[in-house]
Amino acid sequence: MEPKPAAASFAPANHNTAAALLRVEGGVVVPPEPVSHGFLAEFDEEVEFARLYSQAERYIKPDDLIRLEQAFRLALRAHTGQFRISGEPYVSHPLAVAEILAQWHLDAQALIAGLLHDVMEDSDVTKADIAAQFGKTAAELVDGVSKLDRIEFKTYQEAQAENYRKMFLAMARDVRVILIKLADRLHNMRTLDAVRPDKRRRIARETLEIFAPIANRLGLNTLFRELQELSFKNTYPMRFRVLGKALREVRGDRREMVTRLMNTMRERLPSWGVDAEVYGREKHLFGIYRKMVEKHLSFEQVLDIYGFRILVKDTSGCYLALGALHELFKPVPGKFKDYIALPKANGYQSLHTTVIGPQGMPVEVQIRTQEMHAVAESGVASHWLYKDDTAQSLSDLQRKTHNWLQSLLELQSTSGDSSEFLEHVKIDLFPGDVFVFTPKGKILNLPRGATAVDFAYAVHTDVGNRCVACRINGELRPLRTELKNGDQVDITVAQHAHPNPAWLSYVRTGKARAEIRHFLKTVQQEEATQLGERLLSQALRQVGTSLPDIGASAWDRFLRELSVRSRDDIYTDIGLGKRLAAMVARRLSDLQHERNTASGEEPNTKPRPMVPILIQGGEGMAVQMARCCRPIPGDPIVGMLRKGQGLEVHINDCPMLTRNHSSDRERWVDVEWEESTERMFDVGIRVLVDHRRGVLARVAAAIADMEANIQNVNMENEHSPSSIIHFTIQVRNRLHLARVMRSVRRLTDVVRIVRERNYDKPLNKR
Template identity: 50%
Template sequence: MGIRSFAADLLPSALHLGTRAPSTPSQAAARPAEVASFAALTDKLGYLAKADVKKVREAYKFADEAHLGQYRASGEPYITHPIAVAGLCADWKLDAQAIMAALMHDAMEDCGITKPELIERFGAATADLVDGLTKLDKLQFNTREESQAESFRKMLLAMARDVRVILIKLADRLHNMRTMGAMAAHKRGRIARETLDIYAPIAHRLGLNQTYRELQELSFQYLHPWRHAALSKAVQRARGYRRDLVERIRGDVEKAFAAAKLKVLITGREKTVYSIYVKMREKHTGFAQVNDIFGFRVVVPELYDCYHALGVLHQLYKPVPGRFKDYIAIPKANGYQSLHTTLVNPLGTAVEFQIRTEPMHAVAEAGIAAHWMYKVKDDNGLGEAQRLGALWLQSLVDIQDETRDASEFLEHVKIDLFPDAVYVFTPKSKILALPRGATPVDFAYTIHTNVGDHTVAATVNGEPVALRTELKSGDVVEIVTAPGARPNPAWLNFVRTGRARSKIRHYLKNMELEESRALGEKLLAQALRAEGLQLPQIEDADIQTAALWQALTRWSGNRGPAELLTDIGLGKKIATIVAKRLAQLMAEQGQRPDAVTLTMGRFAAREEAGGQHGTVTIDGNEGTSVQLARCCRPIPGDSIVGYLGRGEGLTVHTAECAVARRLHERDAEHWLPVEWAEDISRPFEAAVLVLVRNGKGVLARVAAAVSAAEADITHIDMGEEHGGDSAEMRLLLSVRDRLHLADVLRTLKRAPSVLRAYRVKP
């Protein structure tokens, strides 16, 4: 029959590919295990060729000499740590280059070994792996968080090029967590939190479930030692209480499979203490209410046998409705495949069964590392893990392309390290895995950046939906695009994938810079005309003009003309000062003010009543470089002024705005004249306060009055009640200009129940 039962005491499945997880930190530190000597490591290297083992031995000697005289916090020689890390990598059957890099992973960081030395001794591939594992300690950062984020970015990008980097790093972190008992308490807490937030999710994302569970368990143990100890005791007691029940279920299952003449391998599965803790916290329940602490794994020979075994179990015990999941037909995002079903035994207890083949089991436990462990013979199920792992690694590179800030990059990566997923379909029936809570916008960016950037609408299961709608597993999603559409900043409030967030931010930043550059060029050209000169050509300039711009940017401290113009547009530099310097440089080249240009510039300056800049025209198409102040909300017809804030672009206020007057007193040189264009391209928002009598249907009557005046309500806020008889409504109305607003206010005042209606001013 070929059935192997698990031990009656149902020991937790906390094995790490042949290495038993420690139950306490002190036990981990005391355990000799792999760290005793290099001989223990060579016993694991039988899968390598003799020439490769010889190279590994050379790397060990090199690392041993480099770390000579160094000791760990526990008092052990430091070399014991690289040997242990290499041993974990050998359990994964990684190649010789990875084992060598594991032995030397701290050599560059702690011993002053340079990359050229490693290239000369061990080759470029091994040196690249070690370099990818080396933190950026030699650079100066303002904060620990900034340094940590930059180091993560370096490691993750090295991992995207070669996944062995992260496998070695995870082995390094796992051994550090196992032996962290000797460290100071504040360091233990910081490292455990970092492990729980970053390294455990990365292990899960790459399908290394054994490593994932052990990192979570050890992190929980150090972060909340009392809770961990109490739950561990509760699990031990429960194990004793349920021994008879587990034995009875095991006997029933063995007999059922024997009768069906199906060869299976049955093992026990016990929830980790951390997963029990998470379930108790999420469901606000006590330990007694967590009824699926124990479960069973059924490993079968072939894919077809998985469904045969499922039928046998469903005939034996009744399945719990809604608790069946087919991760074979639709694998998880990290390549995991199994059938999950929860059954109710005769005593009324729910027990979960996981059914899978041997290759699926390899992927479930070792994930992407199974590529090295099982890359010969049967590849059933492994290809999917590699493909999904590679997709996520590629997404890291894509995010990096749009994100130069390390902290922002790490934020995007954290977003993508999701434990749960929803599975949705394209119209052509291709399955995509997205994080829980993902929206059609996330779906669009997962398809392609151009699809996301030009999204205007979406349908789910044939029905039009809002772009912020959360997708559910099984949804068929179709995206509607338009050539002129572009990303909306509001999308950042609801997208869930790091890829979508980074693409949207990248687009908006580029648009802002382009618009700020155009504004800066316009301001500099106007300021230079006041000096009697025309702005020199920037693109395709001749040698003399290029030298002129080079001298100007060297004086201003910018990297190029584009950056200088952007700084002027953002208000970081004053256009008149830059224009005077540019005029000097042009004079040195022999260029003299033109009489006509000078006259036009002076005439314009007189028209602007001594203003420092030329007039900027506002028509509604200015984009993010020009903002309308929220304090006074100017609309066409208002008298307006512009404040060129430092790094904020141009902000337009009404001339009578009290906030603007205070700003002018404090910073007079950053103001410039602005005016409305004759043709306005869009409506503008105006703030209106409406005082109404309380009564049934009053809101509907106000809305009808606004609609009758051909305006729209973009936001409504109900103010405090006045003695119960009246109430305030604060409306944001979309209007064309002051005349249109006046018409709206007249219509509102004639509406029943409206006592007063007027525009709100600061």
Template identity: 55%
Template sequence: MNLSETSISDQPASRAKRPAKPAPGVDPSAASPIPTSPLAAPVVAAGVATISHLSEKLAEYMTPADLKKVREAYRFSDEMHLGQVRKSGEPYISHPIAVAEICADWKLDAQAIMAALLHDVMEDQDVKKEELIERFGAPVAHLVDGLSKLEKIEFQSQIEAQAENFRKMLLAMASDVRVILIKLADRLHNMRTLEVMAPAKKRRIAGETMEVYVPIAHRLGLNNIYRELQDLAFSHLYPLRYHVLSKAVKAARGNRREVVKKILESVKNTLGLAGISAEVYGREKTLYGIYKKMRAKHLSFSQVLDVYGFRVVVDNFANCYVALGTLHSLYKPMPGKFKDYIAIRKLNGYQSLHTTLIGPYGTPVEFQIRTQEMHRTAESGVAAHWLYKNSDANMSDLQQRTHAWLQSLLDIQQQTGDSAEFLEHVKVDLFPDSVYVFTPKSKIIALPRGATPIDFAYAIHTGIGDHTVGVNINGEAAPLRTELRNGDIIEIVTDNSSRPSPTWLSFVRTGKARSAIRHHLRTINLPESIRLGQQLLNQALNAINIDPQLPDHLTERLLNESSAKSLDELYADIGIGKRMAALVARHIFGMLGGEAASAPVDHTSAAELDPVTIYGSEGVSVQLAPCCLPIPGDQIVGQLRRDQGLQVHTGDCTVAKRQRQKEPDRWIAVKWAPELNRRFDTRIKLLINNEKGILARVAAEISESDGNITFVGMDEDKEHILHQLRFTIQVKDRVHLAGLLRNVRRVAGVNRVSRERA
């Protein structure tokens, strides 16, 4: 994904130096015919873009004083962009005007409209924030700054720059949601005018839109923008598929016109007879929505029957349910196709009743039933705060939900190591599918689909998540990795002495939980990570004949070039897998003048360095992989995982082999310490006869063999003749395990016993 927009369609084809004043004879406020489309591009006449249409929109809700400020911002932006043109040949100022017009349709305030007009002047013309503060005030300057990218800062990689740009935008949005509204308007106009770009750039920009901006629009409840961005991105990502589907929908529109007309008439008459005042109208699914359904369910277009739906907008809350009953008496409902998003609204504040009925000719037809207020929120989302300034409860609740999500962005930022990790966490929370679960006191908590009790615990409070030891789901104990389902009642069991486990990272779903766990692992185990990182770096330096004791001036240079505040921070980054010891050693080699630091690594690899000794008591900086559970005596290898330290696998672990093919540079040699004074978990499986007392006999033999059982599971065959038992047991080493397996094999009724591998 590419978050850098230096070549996006809002950039000029040629860039002029900052001009001193507007061209003579050009009146920035010259009148021009008004476009017919409410969101049309700004008027362009004889190469001059004007704000006559924008001014008319603003005059509907702004004071003359605010309009004067907007005109001042326009004149300044026009001056700054003088001489710049877009790829289409239009004056560049036409783009900021179009963005401002979209914002005006949401009735955003004067500060936001001014920021929309000025949103590119810092990036394109080196206008300083201080100058904007002096001319237009601090609020406008802060908005423009939040919309500007960080092109002037040098980053280690393009990916890092992209992630940092996105992080900056989201954090600005967390303090002022107008930032993302202007950014979405900017992206919408860019997507509407993307045709002039080269095919590769169109695909890249469309992919970024689909991956980042479409989910944000959905998360903020901006349904109109969400649908349009989605279809525009689809048309540029898959132009042939878009064209074929568009043609098929147009044909179907004609074929189904009579069916739609018949349903509309029947529904209006039935609701009228029931005394319900309602607006009823047909609604066509987006092309991307149809495409997704075809892909997900492996259907042809002709098999997608519910291309059309109907929306019923009633006058009050109670009539939503009366209308539902009336429609169910008119057409038969499809079982399992009713959803009440009024009682339990979606994460983005959306409320409606959804039901699918069997219409005329056996065609499934979806209905959405809602009030006028719910409809406004559904279409405009968080922008409804500006569109409809009233005390409606739905609006205030939506603002609270949005504020809570934006606050969670700040929480994640405080616990996150770098921009790439921040982006990873936030994108997880942008997925629209949700599950709704309850606390023991019946409070509803919305979580992403696939969330676990750990996600639930962190959603309640970071302190509860950190101290979680167990969970009761619907009154029964359940594993912490259990995926939650709609309607589950969750009770978290905590212990103040408990701490987060690194294994939680393999199944948590929310960005908040993931960032909190990583933050804990980084801070609590810092001394251990520093020791491991220093050991790894010293080994890497010794392997290329460099003394680990660097002169002070080289140490200072290394810290500056690696953006680390201290050697301990550098060691910690290596210990948790954030940096590779071999690459840091090569960088030092380059600084010493042996060869350029950027030269290819073609000598000793990380795996060929002296092995790291494993004692089994290192804590979370060194973990024994749960897939293969290595024990002393096994051949082992180590994997440096990003922000999770060193993970030890058996040499024949199939999971390790797959991961080693993907990232060979992250693997190092490890060895067991000569003396280990602890026991290690391992798994065994047995095939036994289904007979009385067999489990007791096996458990007794394991105990007599000095093994400790920590888990027992059983798989039953269909004929009920044989069972497969699974044990997790604690042993000293391979020799101890071999003796235990021999003893268990002699138990009557045991047909086969072996160690269970990944």
């Protein structure tokens, strides 16, 4: 296609960068109105492209402008006859997306991808076609943004989770993918009025949960705020209208006060030698609404609906301005934050303080340099807006963004499925501002509520997997301790330690949660494979054969029937209770019998003696001691295969076993204890005692004298003549437990002692 001559044929349009999207009205900075392209009768594709072209030609090379128009022509053809719900030609959407990207000064490849981001879904244009005409990079960007509509999923949630997974991984390779997706979502949110209400609310919630936090994480503050406002408007339209009306009514009453405050600051700052620009800004409706909800306030009680921003030339000017401000107004204790010395994870830098203004009104003030302001408003997009590679703030931001994107690849490698991956990413999309120190003085930024375990995984995966203790500010503290700003954390590791499943209940970072789950799944799978092989061997003996007797041909045919890759997968499924060993054994035996018959061999049909599974108690996650009866060596036991959880060992007369699993007897497994076991087993005892001074200490001493560990103690009715003490202790076997109980029974304070099971009736008092 012959391109049009460059530049002259297109009318220029006003150019706005992402750092200059706010306008000042009456001394107050007002957010921009969303751009509307009008409806079908008013829309002119050529005029809209001319506006995009005039923005792009300010910074894009002439050759790239030619390719940009070619991309526009391709999008126009691909979307011919397609219309949005509003009635506009569909091509208006990719044009609007590309225009937003041009405001961020993204390169030609990104603008081309913005124009073509829907053509693979909505037409017969392929990734190869895009690569042939516009290059591999543009094709990869379009593919990264495209959804997976051609793949069938069981649920909408599963499809969305997979879409997000693909988008995040493409974003980890090239951050422009998410910038295009954010521009796409921004325009969709701006034009959401035409969508039916239920879908509008779903899209708005999705935007608030995923896309707004991503914009925040990448430092795109202006975009973050607009997405929040639009999400609030479409999720709670009535609340949005009522709150907006209330804000407009109070705006006139407080405008004079805001103007007076700005003038006071402008007069005082020069006396401190600070050359500064002072702006007033009205807080966004969503921020006011969230404060009302979180603090249970009425609108009248929210006083700080206005804030101020002071822009200075350099970092030293920030601190001088802060001193001038605190001399002028009294600061609110605990409301000062120094994000210059300790930047946020998204590169944001600023000084935040809250002071008491006229009539006792709290006023929030942000102080930053012009460069910090550019990064605060445009975030990672400032890499394209401002090409000064020597600026330390920008290089730090790019490094931090790169580190976060690389962490997404790590999460993908350790997450089991798309839903789990999305869960981990969501955790990391809500960063807090807890700054802690390593013993060498390195600063780590963690979410609020993060624990010592989160810190260990932030240092290194191996440190997290092997941590056993921690020192916080030089004192030994539990691993579940929540960290506070300024804490110095030192992790103690042990070579043979491994993650505890209980950690999942209190870790806060996606990395820690993903690594713990990955380790536990890997260990459980290995243990389940070993257990499954033992269970299948036992089941084969019951049908008169053995595992070595099953030939490779029988195994190959069996695996093909089930579409399973390997024998280990069969063993794992048996060990986790997903397949019954008896059924697998019968089918393998039949296949081997057919093979022997075909080759003229005499089958061995003589049943072999059944050998029970031997339980050591230390098999790991694939073999669990039932919590209802807590079996210990010496107890007669039986195994129950629980689907997805492995083998659960019960005492053979456990009522929970017969009550809940009487119809699943094919899942029962013959098990016996190993002759010698190394580990200690938890068991519960209840002791009825006369309530006297020191009785608990005497009972505990009697237990300890028998070399039993006390895991937990709980006492009932301490103020009555007699009390019940519940102990969880660790013993080696039934003989060891008997010795412990005899030692306790000899005490004169003890009335009765019994072994406790979770299904037992309460112990009666005298």
